[in-house]
Amino acid sequence: MNVGILGATGYTGLELIRLLSKHPYVNIVYLTSRSFDENTISDVYPSLENFCKIPLEKLNLEKAVGLCDLIFNTLPSEYAFKLAKMITGSQKKIIDLGSSFRFDDYEIYKQWYFPKEEVTLYEKFNRIYGLPEIYRDKIQYAQIVGNPGCYPTSVLLGLMPVMKNKLIKDNTIIIDSKSGVSGSGHEPKYGNLFSECNENLKPYNVAKHRHVPEMEQELSKMQEGSVNIVFTPHLVPMTRGILSTIYCKCDINITIEELYIIYKNYYKEEQFIRILKPGLYPSTKDVYGSNFCEIGFEFDKKTNTLIIMSAIDNLVKGASGQAVQNMNILLGIPENTALEIVPVYP
Ligand SMILES: NC(=O)C1=CN([C@@H]2O[C@H](COP(=O)(O)OP(=O)(O)OC[C@H]3O[C@@H](n4cnc5c(N)ncnc54)[C@H](OP(=O)(O)O)[C@@H]3O)[C@@H](O)[C@H]2O)C=CC1
Numbered sequence: 448m449n450v451g452i453l454g455a456t457g458y459t460g461l462e463l464i465r466l467l468s469k470h471p472y473v474n475i476v477y478l479t480s481r482s483f484d485e486n487t488i489s490d491v492y493p494s495l496e497n498f499c500k501i502p503l504e505k506l507n508l509e510k511a512v513g514l515c516d517l518i519f520n521t522l523p524s525e526y527a528f529k530l531a532k533m534i535t536g537s538q539k540k541i542i543d544l545g546s547s548f549r550f551d552d553y554e555i556y557k558q559w560y561f562p563k564e565e566v567t568l569y570e571k572f573n574r575i576y577g578l579p580e581i582y583r584d585k586i587q588y589a590q591i592v593g594n595p596g597c598y599p600t601s602v603l604l605g606l607m608p609v610m611k612n613k614l615i616k617d618n619t620i621i622i623d624s625k626s627g628v629s630g631s632g633h634e635p636k637y638g639n640l641f642s643e644c645n646e647n648l649k650p651y652n653v654a655k656h657r658h659v660p661e662m663e664q665e666l667s668k669m670q671e672g673s674v675n676i677v678f679t680p681h682l683v684p685m686t687r688g689i690l691s692t693i694y695c696k697c698d699i700n701i702t703i704e705e706l707y708i709i710y711k712n713y714y715k716e717e718q719f720i721r722i723l724k725p726g727l728y729p730s731t732k733d734v735y736g737s738n739f740c741e742i743g744f745e746f747d748k749k750t751n752t753l754i755i756m757s758a759i760d761n762l763v764k765g766a767s768g769q770a771v772q773n774m775n776i777l778l779g780i781p782e783n784t785a786l787e788i789v790p791v792y793p
C-alpha cells in the first residue's frame with residue numbers, strides 16, 4: 448500500500464509517520480509541507496532520523512492522487528474537498544484527520560466551520576465517521592473516512608455503553624474535558640506560549656466549541672433521538688492527553704458493579720478500550736503515546752449522577768492512531784497492526 452501524508456510536518460502528520468514507519472504493509476511515498484519543503488522530515492524533526500528518508504514536497508494534489516493508494520489528509524477543507532472529487536470513481540481512499548467529512552449533514556458542518564470553498568457533492572461521497580468501535584463494518588466499504596475529533600473520541604467511547612442501553616435521562620449530559628497543548632497543533636499561537644500555558648489552567652470556547660455538533664450527531668444516533676450536551680474544554684499545561692469527565696443523570700438505580708459488567712460486556716471484543724475496575728480512575732499517563740482509551744466511572748447515589756471518566760492520547764487514539772486503525776480496517780488486516788504500543792510511563 449502506497450500512502451501519502453498531506454501536511455506531514457504537523458503534529459498529526461508527524462505521529463502518522465512515527466506509527467507507519469513500523470507498519471509491515473505500508474510504504475510512505477509522498478509527504479507534503481508548506482514551510483519546510485526540500486528538507487527531509489528528520490531535518491525538521493530529528494526524532495525521525497533514519498525512519499523516513501523521503502523528501503518533503505510542496506503540495507501537488509495530482510501527484511498525491513497519482514502516487515498514492517491511500518492519502519492521509521491533515522489539511523483544511525478546501526484541500527479535502529478537492530481531493531475527494533479527484534478520487535471519486537477510483538479505488539483510492541482518503542482518511543481525513545480534520546473535520547471535513549465527519550458530518551452527516553453538510554449544512555450543520557457549514558454553520559460551524561465556514562469552509563472557504565463550498566462543495567456540492569457532499570451527500571454523494573462514500574464517506575463514514577471513522578470511529579471503529581461503532582462503524583467498523585461500514586468503514587471497510589467506505590472510500591473516505593472522516594477521522595473523529597479528539598474530544599469526541601474520548602466522550603463518545605465513554606458514553607456509548609450507557610447510551611446504547613438507554614440508561615441516561617434525556618439531555619442531562621455535562622462534559623468537562625481537559626486537553627494538552629499539542630491538541631492545538633504546531634502552528635505558533637500566542638495562547639500556546641510556554642508563559643501562557645505553564646502553571647495555568649484555562650477553559651475556552653465554552654458552550655460553543657466546534658466539537659459539540661459532532662458529539663451531538665453521534666450521541667443522537669446512539670440514543671435514537673435528539674441529544675443535546677453541555678461541553679466545556681480546558682487547556683492544561685501538558686503536551687499530550689485528554690481527560691473527559693462526563694456527568695449525567697441515570698434513569699434507573701444502578702450499582703457501580705452492574706455498570707462495570709455493562710461496560711466490560713459492551714467492549715469485550717475491543718482491544719483498544721480498557722475498562723477500569725470499580726474504584727480505579729483513568730489518567731492521561733496510563734495511555735500516553737498509545738492507542739488506548741481508558742474508561743472508569745463512579746455513581747453518586749445522593750444526586751443520582753453517573754460520572755464517567757475517559758482518557759486518551761489526543762495524537763494517537765484522538766487522531767493518528769485512530770487513522771491507522773481505520774486504514775487497517777480498509778486494508779482488511781488486523782486492526783492492531785503497528786498499534787500494539789505500550790504506553791510510556793512515567
Ligand atoms: N493535534 C491534535 O491533537 C488533533 C488534530 N486534529 C486535526 O487534524 C488536522 C491537523 O492537525 P495538526 O497536525 O495538529 O495541525 P498542525 O498545525 O500541527 O499542522 C498542520 C500541517 O498542515 C500544513 N498546512 C496548514 N495549512 C496549510 C495550507 N493552507 N497549505 C498547505 N499546508 C498547510 C502545515 O504545513 P507547514 O508546517 O509546512 O507549514 C502542517 O504540516 C486539523 O484539522 C486538526 O484539527 C484532529 C484530532 C487531534
Ligand SMILES: CC(=O)N[C@@H](CCC(=O)OP(=O)(O)O)C(=O)O
Pocket residue numbers: 544545546596597598626627628629630631657658680682
Ligand atoms: C487544545 C486544543 O486547542 N484542541 C483543539 C482540538 C483539535 C481538533 O481535534 O480539532 P478539529 O475538530 O478541527 O480536528 C481545539 O480545541 O480546537
